[in-house]
Amino acid sequence: MDDRDLLQVVSGIIGKERTSDDCCMIKLGDENIILSTDMLHESTDFPKGMTDWQIGWMSAAVTLSDIASCGAVPLAVLLAAGLDEPERISGITLGAKDCCERFGAELAGGDIDFHSELTIVTTGIGRVEDEYYKSRRGAKPGDIICVTGTPGCAGAALEGALRYWKNLVEPLPAVREGRLLAVAGVSSMMDVSDGIALSLYDLSESSGVGFEIFPDKIPLSSGVSAELALHSGGDFGLLFTCGRDILPVLDVDYAEIGVVTDSGEVLCDGVPVEKRGYSHSWIDGS
Ligand SMILES: Nc1ncnc2c1ncn2[C@@H]1O[C@H](COP(=O)(O)OP(=O)(O)O)[C@@H](O)[C@H]1O
Ligand SMILES: Cc1ncc(C[n+]2csc(CCOP(=O)(O)OP(=O)(O)O)c2C)c(N)n1
Ligand SMILES: [Mg+2]
Ligand SMILES: [Mg+2]
Ligand SMILES: [Mg+2]
Numbered sequence: 001m002d003d004r005d006l007l008q009v010v011s012g013i014i015g016k017e018r019t020s021d022d023c024c025m026i027k028l029g030d031e032n033i034i035l036s037t038d039m040l041h042e043s044t045d046f047p048k049g050m051t052d053w054q055i056g057w058m059s060a061a062v063t064l065s066d067i068a069s070c071g072a073v074p075l076a077v078l079l080a081a082g083l084d085e086p087e088r089i090s091g092i093t094l095g096a097k098d099c100c101e102r103f104g105a106e107l108a109g110g111d112i113d114f115h116s117e118l119t120i121v122t123t124g125i126g127r128v129e130d131e132y133y134k135s136r137r138g139a140k141p142g143d144i145i146c147v148t149g150t151p152g153c154a155g156a157a158l159e160g161a162l163r164y165w166k167n168l169v170e171p172l173p174a175v176r177e178g179r180l181l182a183v184a185g186v187s188s189m190m191d192v193s194d195g196i197a198l199s200l201y202d203l204s205e206s207s208g209v210g211f212e213i214f215p216d217k218i219p220l221s222s223g224v225s226a227e228l229a230l231h232s233g234g235d236f237g238l239l240f241t242c243g244r245d246i247l248p249v250l251d252v253d254y255a256e257i258g259v260v261t262d263s264g265e266v267l268c269d270g271v272p273v274e275k276r277g278y279s280h281s282w283i284d285g286s
């Protein structure tokens with residue numbers, strides 16, 4: 001059993017429309033408030049060798065990434081720290097503050113408690129006009145599907161490729177790119193934090209479409225395999241769909257990796273893509 005299975009339980013209680021996007025959107029006149037929260041903890045999210053500053057940076061970055069994927073402008077982040085050691089709070093707070101400032105947000109509050117394992121929850125708030133709000137729901141057959149960033153680099157670092165260590169521990173949320181893509185008029189967008197494959201399945205389910213991916217079009221950095229690009233998490237590029245008419249989008253680096261179909265399947269070279277990536281799991285029955 002993994003977190004996606006449990007999300008079905010939550011969606012049965014609060015509604016599918018509340019669990020099928022990167023963020024929650026609340027309408028306020030002709031503007032929208034965008035909210036997202038994420039929990040990270042030491043044993044699964046903070047690889048050995050990370051500094052506390054990097055832990056703070058990564059925690060803010062994952063949340064800013066979700067805000068960016070809606071086309072929103074980030075406003076503020078709150079950070080709740082469950083600390084195993086009290087002295088870690090300064091490095092964590094400085095890292096989160098630096099990340100927020102780099103991407104135009106304010107580290108504006110949070111909470112502190114004791115916890116046996118370092119656990120950090122970041123909550124982000126952003127705003128977006130009606131016309132630029134993007135979700136996972138707008139992909140249409142005939143659109144093309146593109147990705148920004150360098151998928152698989154964080155996964156390569158986890159396998160020992162030291163040159164990609166910074167990609168893993170100091171991820172850069174695509175805040176500028178998300179906004180430019182939203183203004184350009186993409187049809188759907190999400191971040192690829194759990195890997196391209198799982199993200200394609202999420203997008204497919206939310207939009208009710210399928211995808212045909214062309215593997216040799218996936219942008220691969222040196223030494224990074226297509227397997228890592230498809231199935232490893234921790235890269236915070238954006239996956240988006242659009243009509244060809246809006247391309248190119250100025251000042252955004254992206255790669256066209258396939259097309260949107262009406263089949264409901266996610267295929268790569270005609271074969272179903274394995275539904276595998278970064279997820280949190282529980283042993284069945286426990
Ligand atoms: N325990 C929960 N209760 C309510 N909503 C949740 C819960 N867990 C996740 N969600 C919502 O489900 C959606 C998908 O969450 P998640 O898979 O964590 O996305 P992401 O990988 O973009 O962080 C989000 O809108 C999130 O707010
Ligand atoms: C062991 C390990 N694997 C992968 C990563 C890369 N990584 C950083 S945060 C994160 C979680 C994904 O972020 P997000 O989608 O915001 O969290 P989710 O809601 O999917 O749990 C991952 C996979 C990591 N830091 N450590
Ligand atoms: Mg996301
Ligand atoms: Mg999440
Ligand atoms: Mg997230």
